Amino acid sequence: MKTNIQKWGNSLGIRIPSTIVKELSLENGSEVEIVEDSNQIVIKPQGQPNLKDMIDAIDETNIHSEVDFGRPEGKEIW
Numbered sequence: 001m002k003t004n005i006q007k008w009g010n011s012l013g014i015r016i017p018s019t020i021v022k023e024l025s026l027e028n029g030s031e032v033e034i035v036e037d038s039n040q041i042v043i044k045p046q047g048q049p050n051l052k053d054m055i056d057a058i059d060e061t062n063i064h065s066e067v068d069f070g071r072p073e074g075k076e077i078w
Contacts, residue, residue: 016043 001020005012016026024045026032031046 001017003014003017005014007013020026026045033044033046035042035044
């Protein structure tokens with residue numbers, strides 16, 4: 001499928017044909033990743049992150065320590 005690159009403010013943009021929009025369930029504001037791969041532009045839709053992917057991304061550089069909120073103040077079970 002062919003389309004034209006058009007000026008959009010200080011950037012350039014393309015329009016995604018409605019057939020692709022429907023097939024990939026895209027909507028206004030959908031997040032995509034744009035990468036250059038072997039002299040090609042690749043646009044990848046980014047779905048909602050799932051719990052497994054988020055847990056797999058945890059490592060020593062982004063894990064936080066336990067937070068102490070103090071003594072219980074009400075009828076907490078713990």
